[in-house]
Each structure stands twice: as C-alpha cells, then as structure tokens.
Amino acid sequence: MVYQKHITIETTGNKDLHNITNEITNVISNSGIKTGIVHIFNVGSTGCIGAIELEPGLEKDIVTILDKLIPPSSSYKHELTWHDGNGHSHLQATILGPDLTIPVTKGQAVLGVWQQVFHLECDIKAHTRNIMITVMGE
Amino acid sequence: MVYQKHITIETTGNKDLHNITNEITNVISNSGIKTGIVHIFNVGSTGCIGAIELEPGLEKDIVTILDKLIPPSSSYKHELTWHDGNGHSHLQATILGPDLTIPVTKGQAVLGVWQQVFHLECDIKAHTRNIMITVMGE
Amino acid sequence: MVYQKHITIETTGNKDLHNITNEITNVISNSGIKTGIVHIFNVGSTGCIGAIELEPGLEKDIVTILDKLIPPSSSYKHELTWHDGNGHSHLQATILGPDLTIPVTKGQAVLGVWQQVFHLECDIKAHTRNIMITVMGE
Numbered sequence: 001m002v003y004q005k006h007i008t009i010e011t012t013g014n015k016d017l018h019n020i021t022n023e024i025t026n027v028i029s030n031s032g033i034k035t036g037i038v039h040i041f042n043v044g045s046t047g048c049i050g051a052i053e054l055e056p057g058l059e060k061d062i063v064t065i066l067d068k069l070i071p072p073s074s075s076y077k078h079e080l081t082w083h084d085g086n087g088h089s090h091l092q093a094t095i096l097g098p099d100l101t102i103p104v105t106k107g108q109a110v111l112g113v114w115q116q117v118f119h120l121e122c123d124i125k126a127h128t129r130n131i132m133i134t135v136m137g138e
Numbered sequence: 139m140v141y142q143k144h145i146t147i148e149t150t151g152n153k154d155l156h157n158i159t160n161e162i163t164n165v166i167s168n169s170g171i172k173t174g175i176v177h178i179f180n181v182g183s184t185g186c187i188g189a190i191e192l193e194p195g196l197e198k199d200i201v202t203i204l205d206k207l208i209p210p211s212s213s214y215k216h217e218l219t220w221h222d223g224n225g226h227s228h229l230q231a232t233i234l235g236p237d238l239t240i241p242v243t244k245g246q247a248v249l250g251v252w253q254q255v256f257h258l259e260c261d262i263k264a265h266t267r268n269i270m271i272t273v274m275g276e
Numbered sequence: 277m278v279y280q281k282h283i284t285i286e287t288t289g290n291k292d293l294h295n296i297t298n299e300i301t302n303v304i305s306n307s308g309i310k311t312g313i314v315h316i317f318n319v320g321s322t323g324c325i326g327a328i329e330l331e332p333g334l335e336k337d338i339v340t341i342l343d344k345l346i347p348p349s350s351s352y353k354h355e356l357t358w359h360d361g362n363g364h365s366h367l368q369a370t371i372l373g374p375d376l377t378i379p380v381t382k383g384q385a386v387l388g389v390w391q392q393v394f395h396l397e398c399d400i401k402a403h404t405r406n407i408m409i410t411v412m413g414e
Binding site: 173174175188189190191193194195196198199200202203207233234235238239240241243248249250251252253254274275276 | 278280315317319320321345346352353354355356357358363366367369370371373374375377406408410412
Binding site: 035036037050051052053055056057058060061062064065069095096097100101102103105110111112113114115116136137138 | 139140142177179181182183207208214215216217218219220225228229231232233235236237239268270272274
C-alpha cells in the first residue's frame, strides 16, 4: 500500500527552521497504514530535512554549526557563474540531505521522546517549499 | 510485504560504536523477503546509523573527525537550557543521521566487501538503544 | 510492486563526480511504477550518493568542501593498518552517505528544477562502481 501527500511551507529565507513532525503524523494517520515506513523529501536543491530535538537552543546550534562548517562566501565556484550568494546554501543542503525515512509502527512514526523532524531553509531568500511525504506498508 | 523487528543494544556512552550488520542480516533472513529494501533507524536524538568499513583504524577515525568538526563545548545554546554537556552529541547525530536504507537482493543486504553498518552512540552517557529494522519487498 | 536494477559506472578516481539522474529516470520508467519511492545505493565503502544542482561551479565546490572538512592525511588511524592513502575517502563517504531515496509520482522522480542525483568517487583510485536502484510502489 502506498499513500502520498504533498505539503507546502512558507520559509522566510536563510536558516528558517520548521518543525514538520505534526504534518508527518497527520499524513500517516490519513494513510491508514499501520506498519512500514514514512519517507519525507524536500523538493529543491537548497532545502533539507533532518531529525533533531527541537528546542530553542539546538534550533540555533544546528544553524550555527552549518555556517561554521560551510560558511557563506563569495569564493565558491558557484558564484562565478550565478552571483546569487547561495553557494553555501547548496552545499549545506547536500551535506544534510533532502531525505529522511522513519519507521511506522501501530500507525505512528517511531521517534524518540525528544526526536522530531525539521525542514531547514538553507537558501538566503524566502521560498514556498514543496515537501513530499510517502507512506508505504500495510 | 513488510517485516519489522526492533532490536536493542547497550552502549557505554560517548563514541561507543557497534557493528550491527549481523543483526540486520538476521532480520532480512527471518523476513523471507528476497527483493526490496531494508531500513535501519535509531530511535532517539543522540545516536546515529551509518555505513563504513569497520576496522580498528576507521572506528577511531570516524569518532575523531566528528569531534573535530563538531567539538564538545559549553558554548552551544543547548547548554544554556539543559546544562547536560551533550550539545555536540545532538548535532553530530543530526549531521550523520538516524537512518540508513540498503537494497535487498536474493534475500541478502547488498553491501560492498568492506561495507558494514554501525550504530554510533553520540551521547556522553550510556543508553539502552532501540533500533528499528524494517524490511519491505517481495 | 518492486523493481530492481543494478547499474555500473566507471570512475577515474578521487573526486570523479557522475550525474546519474537519467539512469534513475530510465529505471523508474522501465519499472512501470507510478507512485512510490526510488532508492539509490552505492555498493562499496568509498563512494557516495547525493543530491545537488549539477553545474560546473558546484561540482567543484562539493569536492573542495569535503576535502576541507575531511582532508587527505597520513595521520588517520586507517593508514596505520592499510597504508593505502584513502582514510579521508572512507570518512567522506560515510558522512555524505551511500544512500538516497526520492519520491516517485506519476511515474517520475520528484526532483526540483535544479535538483539532480550524483555519484561521487571518494576513493583515490579508479573503480567500476555498482549502484543498485530499487523502485517500490504501485
């Protein structure tokens, strides 16, 4: 059995982080699937999906560490062609990745007590982001 | 067809790495599934799942590089709220990620000769870790 | 429904990047599956799969940033045992990861306009790389 639902979120630009755990929970519930997996995917090359404990401290820390490891810079080769100031956005999104898959048991996402799912806008400008959620199982 | 099995491992705390390849092999074998995928997921926000060649050198290197990139520090905002000394644990787990999916062919995980699956305890204290393994296919 | 296809690519060694989006598109098309997921996996411990905008700038940037974060070095413990100069290759491949899963809708991979799938050779020598593509759904 496959159930697929496309959701959209509005981001305000660079480092806007959204908790999308409830949206995922709702899609699983609507799917009627009890056992299997749920796959979450950011459509687009400058946003990503991950799992973290969503509390105000870590919401800042994840953004800070990404900018420390892969800092905004005009020296990326991407800039030579596009001059759009978001070379680091692409690289951060690639390192963290656009996809996450979570097990589904008894009709619910199997997450730890503090484990939640986020969408992170890595681009420097606002976007309407398309996120595809696919539930598979029985 | 879906087959799901929950396994637990006991970790000794920060940077305890477990080879869980055999456990995955056993779950696939018990599932009876011949062609499809196997999904492995660490339930909890301070542990992660990855693939690597498990030999004593790399087992140390992966831990060392994670601590170099995302060092233990009291300056994470997470510490301001929780004072539990594991801000880096959360961030390392998020960057490496809680999930891994591997193809299944002829009833076996398709892995390279040197490619194995590990669980890494990123937290600074010991945990009983829940890992969910889901096999899907036919 | 499950459809699985194994493809091979020839890499020239360290940092050879291949766009494999067309190969994935073809496998989905041949599968006849309209709704579900496609899973892509690099078999082997020194190559990886990711998503990025494939233009000449970013193709260089992703390689540069990986070498900056996890530089080639003879100080990895892996070298003490193997002396093969590819400690960083293993670690880069583990951090970026061997797997990627993308939703399939209306018989097509759901990717952003600029979002494509790459295979990156992290090893320092040439390889014939096995990539397994699994399409699941209905």
